[in-house]
Amino acid sequence: MAMHKAVNQMANTKLTNAREAKQDEFYTQYYDIEREVEAYLDYNPDVFRGKTVLLPCDDPEWSNFTKYFAQNFERLGLKKLISTSYAIDRKQERYGIQLSLFETEFETRAPHYDAKKTRSHGKIFILDRDENSDSRIDINDLKWQYLKGDGDFRSKEVTKLRDEADVIVTNPPFSLFREFFAWIVDTGKLFVMIANKNCVTYKELFPYIRGNKIWSGRREWAGGMWFETKYSDDVDKVVNGIDMKNVPAIWISNIDHGRRHHPLELMTMGDNLKYSKHKDLNAKNAYKRYDNYDAIEIPYTDAIPSDYNGVMGVPISFLDKYCPEQFEILNANDYRRDNTVPIKPHGLIKDKEGAIDGKPTYARILIRKRQ
Numbered sequence: 292m293a294m295h296k297a298v299n300q301m302a303n304t305k306l307t308n309a310r311e312a313k314q315d316e317f318y319t320q321y322y323d324i325e326r327e328v329e330a331y332l333d334y335n336p337d338v339f340r341g342k343t344v345l346l347p348c349d350d351p352e353w354s355n356f357t358k359y360f361a362q363n364f365e366r367l368g369l370k371k372l373i374s375t376s377y378a379i380d381r382k383q384e385r386y387g388i389q390l391s392l393f394e395t396e397f398e399t400r401a402p403h404y405d406a407k408k409t410r411s412h413g414k415i416f417i418l419d420r421d422e423n424s425d426s427r428i429d430i431n432d433l434k435w436q437y438l439k440g441d442g443d444f445r446s447k448e449v450t451k452l453r454d455e456a457d458v459i460v461t462n463p464p465f466s467l468f469r470e471f472f473a474w475i476v477d478t479g480k481l482f483v484m485i486a487n488k489n490c491v492t493y494k495e496l497f498p499y500i501r502g503n504k505i506w507s508g509r510r511e512w513a514g515g516m517w518f519e520t521k522y523s524d525d526v527d528k529v530v531n532g533i534d535m536k537n538v539p540a541i542w543i544s545n546i547d548h549g550r551r552h553h554p555l556e557l558m559t560m561g562d563n564l565k566y567s568k569h570k571d572l573n574a575k576n577a578y579k580r581y582d583n584y585d586a587i588e589i590p591y592t593d594a595i596p597s598d599y600n601g602v603m604g605v606p607i608s609f610l611d612k613y614c615p616e617q618f619e620i621l622n623a624n625d626y627r628r629d630n631t632v633p634i635k636p637h638g639l640i641k642d643k644e645g646a647i648d649g650k651p652t653y654a655r656i657l658i659r660k661r662q
């Protein structure tokens with residue numbers, strides 16, 4: 292019996308590890324990084340000037356973050372780029388899977404290359420000057436060393452690098468999202484990171500969103516984001532021979548960009564009911580008052596009425612369009628996760644897995660138009 296339990300437990304751990312691995316091991320496309328960072332630069336061309344940028348979960352063979360920042364080092368006016376990677380042995384232990392070690396000649400030919408250490412230690416890549424004297428600073432000037440430890444972002448040595456940095460940029464392991472977020476949020480550093488879109492109502496993050504300290508990045512939420520994956524059994528499409536996975540991911544940041552200062556163009560409540568493109572938007576399911584909270588239900592962000600001054604419950608994807616000069620965020624009702632607000636609008640949202648008129652219910656952000 293005990294044996295049976297142990298076997299079951301092992302199988303469960305394996306499943307959890309594999310799930311976490313799939314959540315954590317996917318790689319951001321160069322184009323997505325470029326498009327996002329360029330939006331911050333459009334708003335303030337000097338936003339990175341003279342700054343030290345840390346990429347704490349990125350080794351250059353796999354990470355386009357390192358490539359982007361190294362290639363654009365001079366244009367961005369960076370002072371220093373630091374990129375650290377997590378030891379492959381640790382990844383394998385943690386996720387219980389085999390991962391191939393991709394090392395370029397840049398690493399294997401280095402005099403300090405050590406075949407054993409290369410599996411058990413993290414690495415640090417630094418770019419801060421023209422090493423090869425070709426009169427420019429770019430990816431060819433990167434130098435690297437082994438870290439003392441495995442490169443876990445929580446380690447003392449990577450935390451020290453965090454303290455040295457002005458800006459932290461990455462797509463971190465989603466299974467450690469809360470820890471990663473806690474690791475950067477109150478440091479006073481600028482940051483740009485990728486997260487699962489549901490995290491916006493986590494109790495650790497939502498207060499910062501409400502207080503306009505953190506916001507959605509430039510990229511729109513619709514359609515999720517496409518990442519390169521190393522799991523051939525979990526592929527949504529193959530592009531030029533590369534396995535790709537679609538993830539409901541978004542950018543979050545505390546660096547300003549222009550989109551968030553463009554107000555949404557909205558119709559009145561009456562016009563929405565008459566002309567909305569949403570066929571199911573009618574007096575039956577829209578603009579209903581919650582039973583125990585003084586707010587009305589808005590099922591689509593573009594159905595927010597321009598002429599309503601009270602509190603409105605909107606889908607979390609509203610944050611994609613949120614303009615702080617147009618609306619204020621009051622609260623959130625994501626009872627499935629953290630009970631951010633203890634409200635339960637009966638009639639519209641029945642219970643945890645409940646449904647409104649047969650439709651699933653979702654988390655809501657409670658907003659009000661600025662007067």
Ligand SMILES: C[S@@+](CC[C@H](N)C(=O)[O-])C[C@H]1O[C@@H](n2cnc3c(N)ncnc32)[C@H](O)[C@@H]1O
Pocket residue numbers: 314315316317318319347348349353354355356376377382442443444445461462463464465467
């Ligand atoms: C979602 S992937 C993104 C990789 C890279 N930032 C990119 O976007 O291409 C997260 C990476 O963090 C690594 N990782 C997992 N746990 C880590 C930890 N505790 N410290 C640092 N990196 C970790 C994973 O192995 C994975 O390579």
